[in-house]
Each structure stands twice: as C-alpha cells, then as structure tokens.
Amino acid sequence: MKIVPVLDEENGCSSYIIGDEVSGKAAVIDPLKSVGYNHYILTASANGLTIRHVIDTHVHADHYSEAKKLSRETSLIPSMSVNTSAEFAFNPLAEGDTIELGFTTIRIIETPGHTPESISLLVTDSSRSSEPWCIFTGDSLFVGDVGRPDLVDSQQEQVNQAASQQFDSIFRKILPLQDYVEIFPAHFGGSACGGLFLSPKFVSTIGFEKRYNRFLKTDNAADFSRNLMKNLKPAPVTAQQIRNWNLGKSIDT
Template identity: 35%
Template sequence: MFIQTIKTSGLSHLSYFVASNNQAVVIDPRRDIDAYLNLAKEHECQITHIIETHRNEDLISGAPILAKSVDAQVLHGPNADQEISYATTVKEGYQLDIGDLSLEVIETPGHTKDSISILVFDKDFNQGPVGIFTGDTLFIGDVGRTDFYPSESEHVAGLLFDSLQKIKDKASMSIIYPAHGAGSVCGEGMADREFSTVQHEMKNNPLMQINDKSAFIQKKIAEHHYKPPYFADMEQLNAQGAPNYSSFQATSSVNITQLEKMRQQGHVLIDVRPIEAYLGAHVPNSYSLPLNMITAYAGWLFSLNDNIVIIANDQRMASCAALHFARIGFDNVNDYFATNMAMVAATGHDFATLDVIGAEQVNRLLESDWQLLDVRKITEYEKAHIDSSEHIFLGHLANKICEIPKSDKLITMCASGIRATIAAAYLQAQGYQNVKVFLGSMGAWKAKNYPTTSCN
C-alpha cells in the first residue's frame, strides 16, 4: 500500500493517489490527469473511485475527466451549493475499502458547506486512523478560509471550528494530507512543508490552539483574503464538470508580423519570460506575467474569454504556460511567439522597454511629482509601507485602472520587483507612458534604512 502526492506548481495544489492490492482511489485530482494514469499503469492498479474533498474554487477539478477515462465513480460530500452533476453524494460514516486500506468519510464543513475529510485505516492493525485527507479544512500551519459565504460569516466560521474539533477527536494521531501547501490563496500561514500530524498541529498551529469557539469565529472573520473573479467560473465549471483539455500545448508558432496582426485583431499578448528578460526588451503592447505567476494573477488581470498568444523563450516554455492557463480555465491559448528580441530589432521591428530604478532614485523622485504605487497585498502593506505610497493590490489593478489618470507619473513597487514589473507592464500596455519599476522594491528600501510606516 502507498500514498503518492501529486504536486501542482503555481497553485500549490496537492492531490493524492492511494493504492493497495492493485486498487486505487484518487483524491482531489487536477485537470491534467496523466500523472494519475501513469501511476496506475506503473503500479498495475485499477482506479475505482475518485473523491473530491470539497468544491474547488481555484482550479478546475479533474474528477469527471479522470472518471470517464478509467470508468471510476466520483464521490462528493453533502450540502453542495448546487448539484455536482458527475458525482455521487456521500455522508458521514461512508466507508470504502481499497485493498488493505479502509477509507471513512467525515463531514467537515466550514471552508465550504460540502467539505469532507477522509480517515485512512490500515485494516491489518486496529489502531485507529493512520492518516486523514483534510482538503481545505486543515492545512499544515493554518486552517481553511471561511469567506466564501459573506452573509453567513460567523456561521461558517463556527462550522469550521466544530469541524476542527471533530478532526482532533477522531484523528489526533493521524498524518495530515491537505489539498494545498504554502503559497496557495486558500491560506496565508501555511508551513513550507508537506508533512505533519494532527497532534503536531494541535500543539503548534495557531488556529488549532484556539479552544474558545467565539474567539475562533472572531479571528476568522477578521481575516483578509482576496477572491479572484475567476473563482466564480471555477465553481460553475466544477459543478457541471469541465471538459477535457487534451493537449496542453500551444502548437501554432507565429512570426512577429503575424503577432502584430493578431494584437490588432484583439488577441492578448502575454510574455511569460522572467521579468529580467521582459525589462530588457519586449514586444510593444504585450503584458508581463512570468510563468510561476500565471495561476496567481491571470484570473485577476485577464478574462477566460480572451484569446491569448503566449510570448516565450521557446515552445517548451509556451507549452508549460498553456498548461498553467488551462488549469484555471483559460482554454483560448492556441498560439505562441518564440521571442528573440535582438532578432526582432535587427529586422527593423519596434521593441519596448521599461525604466528600472533603485531605492535612491525613488527617494529623489518622490520629492517631485512622481507617485509611488504599491501593488502588494493589503496585509503586506499594513505591516510596512513607504509613507507617500498609494496602495492598489495587483489583482485589483484591472478594475481600478480607470481611477488613475494617464498623465500621472508612476513608480510601481512590491516586495522585490516581480509584481511591480507585472503592474508596470499592464499600465504600459494600457497606454500609460510615464511608468518606472522600483526594482528591489521594499527589500531595497529597507536595505537603505529609509523610513517606513506601519498600520498596526
């Protein structure tokens, strides 16, 4: 018997392949299912069941796709906000045997109303559960967010408290298998590791240490989480079952002339190279969104209906970017441009750049008419920010850009310069001419011992 973790970069998503005696169950699969099929083939296992621990908001579930591919049954918890068309509803106490393992469902609502956790028992040893798949109810170092029902904020926070008590009671000695790791938008305080036990979390997880229900509720409703607009699309797709995305490859290569024509026709040009490459030279009117930032910000800055052309170093990078886009529902990604900006310039085509400045230049420019735009999360901004800066979270830039006069002289900043570059590129592509990137951003500012302000 074994449990194999499948990690999805960018989304910090964790899914699991659980196998014993040539039988297997997959928990919380992602949209691209090859990893599960390969594991089944490698270990000569038949995938008989697929379990979703909750309604996914941040990625497309692969459950209906995998179920169709291997003829498996999908199981989903009760009290879903809408019918899960491809799944069978299971409730508290439902049991499933997989070889020498026994899985038991417990209802753990709070993050979503349909959240369940799965206890794992070794049938050869009558010693209680050895593991628990906690979905987005309990993470390593944190617990699930409870802000998806704004009108019921206290109620769902209370549900989560009760669910955590149930996990403590039923699985105190169990290994935890959560659905997300550090970097996920589903929690702020997750540890950067994938191993823990319920007992360890009870002693070290700040939220698990709160034993007063009222205090826990107040702590949860005071949290600040961002909810990208694409979450609503994910919820709908994951209720009806999203279609398979067969290739995950941007197979059509275009040249610079075709690229410009496509832009004029309304295609969105997204450069997924590292920011250093983009800052050096880039295709005019293109946006910057480095590969590892796609799943974090594409759903904020762009629409699922956009026809996207990827600008990348090569086809391999473009294909990887297309996969990241597809995991969050961007399916209109069919073309790429393998860029060599030196050759673009050598053939007489225009290229664009962004001005990059350091802390000393920023300090001088702020004495004139330049405005500092801080695009970090509000929690980062409140901890420490430059006194004269204006805060607009990067994810909100698309909606708030109309409030920024195009005549403004803007310096974008974040923690290091990556998000600042994405913001500056977005502004430049939208027609803003006076934009500079504060490279090093808050890190560089603090290194110079320049003053900061805290909201605490």
C-alpha cells in the first residue's frame, strides 16, 4: 500500500492519494480545489498509480472540494456518503461498503457528527495483514482535537445533537480499533474545522490519541459535548456558501 499526502499548509487541509503499488489502482480522498486536479493526476502517475475513485469524506464547509472536477477529468463519478444531499450524480457509499484497490481495501464507516453525512475510511492491506492498518477519519477524530459540530446548523439544539453524534462516532466506531491503527484526518494546524488544540502534525495513531487527546479523557457524552463547545473557535462566515457550492447548489466561489 502506498499513501501520498497532499497538504494545503495555509488552510490546514489534508488530502491523500492511496493506492496499491502492485495493481496500480488508487483513490483520491478529499481532493482540494486549492491544489487543483492536475496535481493529483500527475502525482498519482509519478507514483505508478491510476486514479480509480475520488472520495469526499463529507461536504466540506471550510474549503472548496476538487472532487467534481477531478472526477470529470478522470472520467469517474465522485463517491460520497449515501446521506449526502448533493445536486449532482455521485456514487453513494454506505456503512460496510468496500472499495477494492488490489490488495488494499477501503471499508466505509458512517461517522456523523461534524456533518450528518460524514464517513471514515478504514483501510486494510491484505498483502500485510487481514487487520485494518489505518483509517481516514475526515473531520471526526483529529490529531489532538475532534471535528466541530456547529458548521451545518448553528442552532443550539442542532449543535448539541451533532456533538452527541460525534461522541458516538468516535467512541463507538473509531476508538475500539487497535491502538496501532494510524489515523489520517482531513485537517491539521489552523483549520477552521477544528478547535484550539488541533495539532500541526497531520498523522497519529488511535493509541496516542486515546492517551493524549484532551477530548477523549471522558467516556461521558455530556462531558465530551461541554468540553467541545468550550473550545470552539468562531465559525467561518463563508461556511454555508462553501457547503452549497460543494453540494452543487451554486456556481459562485
């Protein structure tokens, strides 16, 4: 398995090319408009990989996604959660679905919270083990932080519900993984989708986060939500506009 991170340092956004070096099949996860489709195609090619899937882990609110354009340029259809209300054709992904890239398999795990349609991608490389090796957590579990619950709907009742979903997604679906499983989130550093404690380091492990992530110190949903709200940064004013564009509801950027 090969993982090529493609980072936007200025905005704290992470995207990834993940592929199987034997078959050459690859997927791009959370491609960024700020990077541009050509970079992904050229980088995949330079690594002996061909893009077969373009996946967004959720409808981003802090940056424009390049998934639509990259898909068009590679004659693919973007893949997103079945729960996404996008106004363009996409390949719907649901809990338990798998994407095969040679020896590498991506399994879809629904992890709502940051947004209702958030998914995480659990990855196994059968040439090494039948056990999962890493997980792309989108905006659920970050390095040092967790994804904020207030960017879709800022009304208090909705935010509380989203925070509670985030707790369930992280504690019931992600943290039970083995400690050695690596996490590759969609953000790092100063990203607007995280809070004050989002690390500038873009990769970690389940075990390290279980031990040192301050939001995981409690197994009580109410404490988790309270702590999360207390440490929120101001929401970006363009969040709704960016979400609408990423959903195909507007053409203005």
